[in-house]
Amino acid sequence: MTYRGRFAPSPTGSLHFGSLVAAVGSWLCARHAGGRWLVRMEDIDPPREVPGSAADILAALPAFGLLADEPVLFQSQRRAAYDAAFEQLQAGGHLFACWCSRSELAAAGGMHRDGVCVSPEDPQRPPAWRLRAPDIELAFDDALQGPQRQNLREAVGDFVIRRLDGLYSYQLACVVDDAYQGITEVVRGADLLDSTPRQIHLQRCLRLPTPRYLHLPLVLDAEGRKLSKSSQAVAVDPADPLPALRRALDFLGLPADAPAATPAELLAATSMRFNPGLLRQRSNAWDV
Structure with a gap:
């Protein structure tokens, strides 16, 4: 089966460094396997959404050289x-x-x-x-x-x-959509490692395939909080993408010093030398 990976952000704010790390890690794993990389917008929880953030995220990804191989799937359209x-x-x-x-x-x-x-x-x-x-x-x-x-x-x-408000949980939507999109390996942040057994159980209940899993180091702030929940979670700058992209590669333990004029060139150079064994199991910390 052809490798199919995905990046699935929630529109609760603009693309920040932690999300960029997850996007880069999943993109590199897909490219290393000669597979396809998809983007899914997990806009299933309107009360938590920040207006305009979905569009901001989708506009930022190409600026970092991260181009999806298929049209974006929106969970809000999957009821x-x-x-x-x-x-x-x-x-x-x-x-x-x-x-x-x-x-x-x-x-x-x-x-x-x-x-x-x-x-x-x-x-x-x-x-x-x-x-x-x-x-x-x-x-x-x-x-x-x-x-x-x-x-x-x-x-x-x-x-x-x-939920009592009629909205479906992340666990159900994630399992249903991973199967619908034919995802063969889920590469995401380690904050979701604890969710994986629930998702495997749901897959079995629904008679759906179970993908492989790879959970990347989680980016935390100086006080140990997940970056997306931190006041220090400043959005990365799509207008000047190379510095943040090099920091993301370095955080993952990957070589980030290849000469490159654009993010696409840097990702191409990295993907030529990449294998998942290079990913770093490190203390989850980042001086933001």
Whole structure:
């Protein structure tokens, strides 16, 4: 099967350094494999979106030499596919309605397990829908982080598939769209390493293929916060892309000193010498 990778940003702000690292890492892995690199806009959560940021991100990527091989997929246009997956999960007995609030769950230990709600049914408001987390240990080999194991029941409990406002969760949308786009390897930041067992379980429930996974070092600020959640997450400058692109390559442990007049030239020179084994397992830190 032809390698198919992707970069899937959320439109919660302009392209920042952490997102650039993920985009560059996924692009290089796809090019090394002679495959295709796709872009998916994960605009599934309107309350969290920053107006105009989707367009800003899509305009910035070509300035850094990152050109998608197929048209961009927008999750906001995929509601029917998520509805179909939800119905399949419901028909398979994997889902249950839940009226538990966060405060109620926190008072009960903070974890929803075994399909047992701490809040009674409330016919006056719509429920959230959760997927039952079985008491099983899911294991997978991450291409950079190594062997991973997680007991879904103990680590995350029953998790939300559709929120009480009717919006679908990231976990469901990601799984459905990775299968729809034929993604064979997911290259993304290590902040999503913990989500992978939930996604593998969803893939099994929906009878979808499981891609390979590679989780890149996460860019953190000086206080240990993910850069996208940090006040220091200044947008990279598409008008002067080479400095940020060289820093991204250096962060990944890749040679960044090739002479190049444009980002495309620098990426081409890097891809000629690249293999995924060069990616750095490093302490997740960056002096922003």
